[in-house]
Amino acid sequence: MGAGRFITFEGGEGAGKSTQVARLVERLRAQGIEALSTREPGGTPNAEALRKVLLEGLQEPLSPASEAMIFSAARIDHLDKLIRPALARGAYVVCDRFADSTRAYQGGTLGTAFIDGLEALTVGATMPDLTFILDLPAEDGLKRADLRRGSGKVDRFESETIEFHRGLRTAFAEIAKNNPQRCIVVDATRHIDTIADDIWRVVETRLLKAHS
Numbered sequence: 001m002g003a004g005r006f007i008t009f010e011g012g013e014g015a016g017k018s019t020q021v022a023r024l025v026e027r028l029r030a031q032g033i034e035a036l037s038t039r040e041p042g043g044t045p046n047a048e049a050l051r052k053v054l055l056e057g058l059q060e061p062l063s064p065a066s067e068a069m070i071f072s073a074a075r076i077d078h079l080d081k082l083i084r085p086a087l088a089r090g091a092y093v094v095c096d097r098f099a100d101s102t103r104a105y106q107g108g109t110l111g112t113a114f115i116d117g118l119e120a121l122t123v124g125a126t127m128p129d130l131t132f133i134l135d136l137p138a139e140d141g142l143k144r145a146d147l148r149r150g151s152g153k154v155d156r157f158e159s160e161t162i163e164f165h166r167g168l169r170t171a172f173a174e175i176a177k178n179n180p181q182r183c184i185v186v187d188a189t190r191h192i193d194t195i196a197d198d199i200w201r202v203v204e205t206r207l208l209k210a211h212s
Contacts, residue, residue: 004087005207008098011134012168014144015188017096023196025094036086039096044081047074064109071102072122079126099123104171130206132199133172134188138165
């Protein structure tokens, strides 16, 4: 990679990832830095098409292995067509979800060895420089997701049981524990401005000042 930096946001449903991605990109651009926001699954036309398959659901539910493989197919296209070219030209890429979400959402069923192998093939060396895990109780996240959605359709993962969503919180905490140099856990129960300020301080210290 060139001088670009790759930042990801992770967490359960309703954690405020998209809001914080937008806030961070705005602040980076205010510093004269080329920064772009993207999301997973999605980010490219092909990946967005796969997003519809994954989140809007099919008449017959996919197995966890099938879901993980489709997520990975979307991720390969996203990396090849958007993320890696942007990093190579020195841009900051800020992504709402990435490989850690596959590990959290499907890894509990498929196991570490399966996810490790899939990640190695899909992501390779293009791991994030920094990952913010927005943490809040599953019940609070689902309430936020309900308010955000309004009368819209519940997606594939929002419709899962509360036990599933509690398990996601545990899985993300474990990812952070296993990757302390990359992952920062952020208390997402606070005001969005407070969260954004904390995130900015970390980015300034870990990336901007360190590489200036």
